[in-house]
Structures are given as C-alpha cells and as structure tokens.
Amino acid sequence: MKRNSRLSLALHTLGHMAGDPDRIRTSADIAEHAGTNPVVVRRVLGKLREAGLLISEKGHAGGWRLARGPEQITLADVYLALDERLVAGGAEEEDAPSCSIEHALQRKVASVLEEVERGLIERLAVTTIAEVREANDMAHSPERVAPLISKPSRPL
Amino acid sequence: MKRNSRLSLALHTLGHMAGDPDRIRTSADIAEHAGTNPVVVRRVLGKLREAGLLISEKGHAGGWRLARGPEQITLADVYLALDERLVAGGAEEEDAPSCSIEHALQRKVASVLEEVERGLIERLAVTTIAEVREANDMAHSPERVAPLISKPSRPL
C-alpha cells in the first residue's frame, strides 16, 4: 500500500459492503482484496466502528458489517470518522511562534484552511456510499441495477 | 523545524521582507531567525525565485529580496510557488485501481478535492503579504504603522 490510504481503504470496503449489506466480511478477506494487511484493516475499520458506521463481531463467525444502510452513510461520515484532515498542515498549531509576524501569517492561513475544510465536509456530506456504488453499477452492469443478491462472481 | 513547514518558512520570510523591501537578507540570517538551516532556506526561497516572487543575488553583497512590492504578492502566489497542495492525498492518482468500485470512489473524492483546492486558492488570492503584515503592525506597534526605515532592534 502507499501513503495516506486509510480513506481509500475505508471507502473501498464500504463500497463493497453497500452491495451486499448483510454479508459479514473478515479482516483477512478485506485485506486480501485491498492488497494490504488484516491488522491495518482492523485499525482503519476500527475507527469506523467507533464512529458508529460499522459493527464488528468477535468470535467464530465474526467479522465486519454495516451498522446502517449504505444510503445513510455519507462520504463526510467516513472522512470524519478517520480523523485525517486532508486540508490541514499549512502551519499547524503547536506553541504559538514568538515572532508576531509569523504568528499573524499562521493565523491567517489557519483560518482560511478551516473555512476550506468546512467546504470539503459539506461537499462530502451530499454523497452517500450507496449513490457512488449505484453510479458505478449503472456504468458497468448490463442489467443497469445492482443485484441485491449478488452473483457468484465474488462481489468482494 | 517540524513537518510540512515550507509554506510557513516562506510566508514568514516574505512577511519580514515586506516590512523593509529594499534590504537584502542572506540565507544565514533568515535561517537563524527562522530556526533552521541556510540550505533549507535556499531550497524554499529558490522555489519562490523560480516563481518570480524573489530575486537572489550571488557573490559578496548577495542575498535575497522581493522581486515586486509586497502588495503585489498574494498568499496564493506563495502557495502555488511551492507546489505543496495542502488539499491533496485523498486517494491520489497512480495507475487506476483494477476494482471498479474503488475506481468510482476515488474519482468522486478526487473531483471534490479538486473543487476544494480551487476554493482554497481563491481565498488565498485575496490576501497579500502586505495586508497581513499591516494587520499585524496595527495590532502590535504603538505608532500604529510599520516604520519604513526599521528601528535598530533587528526587524529580521
């Protein structure tokens, strides 16, 4: 895997789950499909569980599944669950710099970045996992609609 | 220094230069004030020179100075000069993923991020170095205005 790919992994997994919400998937299966490691999967999906997007079940037939319908999970939910902050990092907080010029500039940039991040979240909030999935299905499937009971051809 | 601080260093330096545009500063002076290394300063300011914001002069009395008035340098100019892309990284390009679901999600996120970055640049473009500097001076200086010939108390 490459850098900063937690959001990618999270969305990817949720996208598949949206196509067959009742199925329970194991970290190992997910990791294999995503080309990464089961522990990494648990770390990322663990965040989504904390945020109430996923449910994990321990024990024998355990694994992961959606905590609610895919039409009730927006991209913003996922973004916020992982506390990635794609838009942060301009000059970052830390103990305020002693130099007042630097301080003023950092405050300015920080306020712009806050605004922009709000904009990002707003835009992510209008799209659900289900919508992206449907758009994808319409573009690829001859039947024009996602089968609820998925075909044998391993949907994950 | 910490991570991703090139923008911070660049703005900090330009902010000081804006207060005394004619003065020529050496990498060593700038580095000392910013708490970093002269070579790092040259690397970062070199980007600003490529973008036409700064001029560097070699040789004996060489050093760095603004290429134009501080009221003609916006925060966006600086942001674009260093090709930082604070808003990038959601799922990044690379060879398109084989999985169509992942592909669809990445395209969606990428398009949102592009929009958001345009927004960021627009917001940065409305503020000049001079403006931030003035706001800072008004808040701190008793004389309410930045002295053009700066006081002995080393302004950089």
Place this chain on the structure above:
DNA sequence: GATTGATGCAACATGAAATGTTACACATGC
C-alpha cells in the same frame, strides 16, 4: 469444554518522504 476462527491490541519493523547537514563549485564585491 476443547477447538477453531475471528477481533483487539500492543510492540516492533520497515519504508518513504521531509528536513537537516556537509561539502564544494561558482559568482561577485572589496
């Protein structure tokens, strides 16, 4: 209730990218 197969978590290993450092070629004013 022992086994099996899953999560949860901590500790450590690896890799990559940003920053820091050293060294030296080159330019320029004195």
Place this chain on the structure above:
DNA sequence: GCATGTGTAACATTTCATGTTGCATCAATC
C-alpha cells in the same frame, strides 16, 4: 586574491504511515 554570498549534490537524520508478529480474548461449533 580573498572574503562572502548563492547553487547544488550527496548524505544523515527524523518522522510518520504502513506493515508485521505475537498474543489475549471472545464466541460458535464440534
């Protein structure tokens, strides 16, 4: 020609995300 700059390459260091291993724990099934 010497002092004092930049320009740049090569290397060292630091930092952080990701990858890995190991083990405790839990739950279904035999």
